[in-house]
Amino acid sequence: MSTALRGRIVGFRDDPFLAAPRDCLQHEPDGLVHIENGLIVSVGPYAEIVPTLPAGTQIVCYPNAIICAGFVDAHVHYPQLQMVGAPGEQLLGWLDRYVFPTEAQFADPDHARRVARRFLRELLRAGTTTAAVYCTVHPQSVDAFFAESVRLGTRMIAGKVLMDRNVPDAIRDTAKTGHAESLALIRRWHGKARQSYAVTPRFAPSCSPEQLAAAADLLGQTDGLFLQTHLAENQAEIAWVARLFPEARSYLDVYDRAGLVGARSIFGHGIHLDEQDFCICHRAGAALAHCPTSNLFLGSGNFRLFEARDPRRPVHVALGSDVGAGTSLSSLVTLNEAYKVAQAVGAGTLDAIRGFWLATLGGARALSLDDRIGRVAPGYEADLVVLDPDSSPLLSFRTGFCDSVEELLFALMTLGDDRAIRATYVNGRCVHDRDAEAP
Numbered sequence: 321m322s323t324a325l326r327g328r329i330v331g332f333r334d335d336p337f338l339a340a341p342r343d344c345l346q347h348e349p350d351g352l353v354h355i356e357n358g359l360i361v362s363v364g365p366y367a368e369i370v371p372t373l374p375a376g377t378q379i380v381c382y383p384n385a386i387i388c389a390g391f392v393d394a395h396v397h398y399p400q401l402q403m404v405g406a407p408g409e410q411l412l413g414w415l416d417r418y419v420f421p422t423e424a425q426f427a428d429p430d431h432a433r434r435v436a437r438r439f440l441r442e443l444l445r446a447g448t449t450t451a452a453v454y455c456t457v458h459p460q461s462v463d464a465f466f467a468e469s470v471r472l473g474t475r476m477i478a479g480k481v482l483m484d485r486n487v488p489d490a491i492r493d494t495a496k497t498g499h500a501e502s503l504a505l506i507r508r509w510h511g512k513a514r515q516s517y518a519v520t521p522r523f524a525p526s527c528s529p530e531q532l533a534a535a536a537d538l539l540g541q542t543d544g545l546f547l548q549t550h551l552a553e554n555q556a557e558i559a560w561v562a563r564l565f566p567e568a569r570s571y572l573d574v575y576d577r578a579g580l581v582g583a584r585s586i587f588g589h590g591i592h593l594d595e596q597d598f599c600i601c602h603r604a605g606a607a608l609a610h611c612p613t614s615n616l617f618l619g620s621g622n623f624r625l626f627e628a629r630d631p632r633r634p635v636h637v638a639l640g641s642d643v644g645a646g647t648s649l650s651s652l653v654t655l656n657e658a659y660k661v662a663q664a665v666g667a668g669t670l671d672a673i674r675g676f677w678l679a680t681l682g683g684a685r686a687l688s689l690d691d692r693i694g695r696v697a698p699g700y701e702a703d704l705v706v707l708d709p710d711s712s713p714l715l716s717f718r719t720g721f722c723d724s725v726e727e728l729l730f731a732l733m734t735l736g737d738d739r740a741i742r743a744t745y746v747n748g749r750c751v752h753d754r755d756a757e758a759p
């Protein structure tokens with residue numbers, strides 16, 4: 321089937337942390353994206369592309385809207401959707417009081433299926449088409465998630481959480497059972513349709529050295545697996561890691577010694593890292609997920625984005641919502657908070673070009689997926705989002721005064737939220753049409 325989307329197209333040709341941001345932006349004020357069989361066939365000015373379309377191509381027009389690559393969320397917990405906004409604690413107290421009792425409910429596969437469906441629907445309503453997702457310790461929570469993702473056709477990364485100590489009995493595995501269950505899940509889901517498996521040790525305090533070794537063993541057995549975990553999020557957590565692993569130089573070193581720092585490793589947070597840690601991540605090609613709404617909500621600290629992305633040794637960075645500690649699945653809201661955190665740190669300003677790059681191509685690059693997603697370009701998978709600058713009265717009024725596409729994008733990232741997602745396309749198929757949904 322042949323479809324074409326008409327609108328203002330925004331994309332990127334390069335990394336705006338390493339080159340002048342203006343030079344990295346691609347902008348087609350009246351553009352057309354031609355899609356066939358889930359892939360982008362051609363992109364360009366409407367007047368140039370329209371004569372090349374096969375007869376019968378359905379043209380969908382989005383006047384005044386921006387079409388860009390679907391958003392990438394590199395760190396999110398689907399089981400925590402039901403407890404977003406749980407107040408009054410920092411990380412460790414919040415895990416004990418809210419997260420662990422919530423995650424215990426995912427022993428019930430019906431509950432897991434219900435939440436997985438709702439989560440993926442919410443993700444698409446927010447314009448996110450790829451995410452790296454934590455399930456719970458229960459294999460059935462992973463089955464529920466991937467089954468729904470396969471049904472929708474989304475490109476997702478997910479895995480069973482490994483945790484064999486310092487968590488309640490009901491949600492504790494062992495190094496051995498965690499390994500066996502992960503292996504079975506890898507065989508069932510990794511590479512199926514657009515799904516990839518992430519070996520997911522929750523964080524160093526909940527994993528014995530044997531379990532970290534088992535995680536490394538899993539990574540060595542199958543090509544293309546990801547590794548996701550938490551890193552240097554909170555000071556009390558870091559002090560605990562230092563007591564549990566006295567031989568390690570730093571929190572990152574715990575994972576490095578276990579063989580878990582590689583090109584497909586995604587570390588959530590990475591707030592309290594030192595220069596040596598950044599260098600290790602750079603050399604390994606590992607990615608940090610910047611989770612500003614979560615870090616602000618839990619009072620964890622300010623991620624030093626511009627230091628991480630220092631052009632002398634840039635570390636891959638993607639955005640993470642980190643729901644349920646994060647308070648929104650919207651990458652626009654995440655960017656709004658990322659801007660404020662960058663201002664508070666004072667080492668650089670998160671302009672709209674860098675911001676949207678992080679949410680799209682930068683996120684894809686951090687996840688080693690930039691050969692398939694993150695661009696509006698021929699041969700790329702047609703995962704696209706349509707942004708509506710008239711989605712709220714204030715946004716519409718404000719954008720009426722914008723003189724440039726950068727200003728328009730910046731207004732979207734400061735005032736926009738899920739209402740600004742006019743439509744979301746996955747594999748060339750419209751999976752969210754805001755205006756077709758009942759209020």
Ligand code: GUN
Pocket residue numbers: 397411415419522523550553614642645
């Ligand atoms: N560290 C270990 N588990 C978690 C979690 O579920 N959320 C966050 N934000 N940090 C964690």
Ligand code: ZN
Pocket residue numbers: 395396397550588642
């Ligand atoms: Zn997290």
